[in-house]
Amino acid sequence: MATVTMTVNGKSVSGEVEGRTLLSDFVRNNLNLTGTHIGCDTSQCGACVVHVNGKAVKSCTMFALEAEGSSVTTIEGMANPDGSLGTVQQAFQDNHGLQCGFCTPGMVMSAAALLEENPNPTETEIREYLEGNICRCTGYHNIVKSIQAAAAAA
């Protein structure tokens, strides 16, 4: 076991982990931040996307120890300081950008990363950026609409 320390959603955290402990397991099991979902555990589905130093990554395909000293944002860090939904989250609610909701944390994190890189993406750019996020309910249409709305609202 080794001690890992990082900043998660603005707070400094540390915990005891094995070398093989995944970042997804660290945030869920050590920090009880269960909004980060583990869908496939094979880096295909994107439900586990978090931001590490501002970049979207699949937290099931990174070890917790690799995030030592990093700044991590999970879906729990996307709300406004007063607890109300953040812009991207609100856009997903307004546009019915989810059905079962399992993929939604990853969709919101990928969407936020896209809008950071490209504040006014085209529909094609949005769909390309979501290549690593799989939704089995919506057919993606309302997810794309949600991201377009979030871009317009920002």
Added chain:
Amino acid sequence: MYDFALQRPQSLNEAIEALSAEGAEVLAGGQTLIPTLKNRLASPDVLVSIGGISELQGVSETDGTVSIKAGTTHGVVAATVESYPALASLAGNIGDPAVRNRGTIGGSLANNDPSACYPAAALASNASITTNKRTISASDFFMGLFETSLDEGELITQVDFPVPDAANYQKFDQPASRFALVGVFVAKYGNDVRVAVTGASEDGVFRWSEAESALASNFSSSAIDGLEVDSEGMIEDIHGSKSYRANLVKVMTKRAVAAC
């Protein structure tokens, strides 16, 4: 996953030292290695993560050469390389955005997956692959399926790509994995044309020499018309037969030349 110790050296020298231990392996971006570990297809005693080594990060472009440090992610290559657009575009179409934020050029080349994109760029450009011990020409680097000329404990530190006069990479996506079902990289240096094919052969990336000769005298897609690719030795799986892949090599080569 079997358990292992994970080390995070902060300098190249520390990493080389750590890699000299019995049972130690490199962890670069982990986008192939971590799924492999999950499937228990690898069981290192020690993983040496090179992600924290700043000496292994970055891109520089001078005098017709693009130099990429081994730990540079696909996302950074896609966003920063200016003088070699075909290379930047290739990097920008590996996997998906989150994978591109972790996966590295050194990891891709060292793994030499027969369907990976970077080996095609390296071979078509005859890139120079520098390690902690020596510099290896891409022509001497790829040794077949997941095999390279790297020794135990040898670490790629930098890859230098001579910038061609014209180049294009055409990738026929395998849509589930986002690897290349077939990918063809064409690069033209004066009258010398190099055509590197990934995703097709059971021996991994290879040069299609007949196409290179034809294109050297007539650099147009019609120069490929009369050529056929032998389907012997092609990969066959549920996604495509040997003959399908052989035909795709020709189709993608024509598209790449047309787009140059």
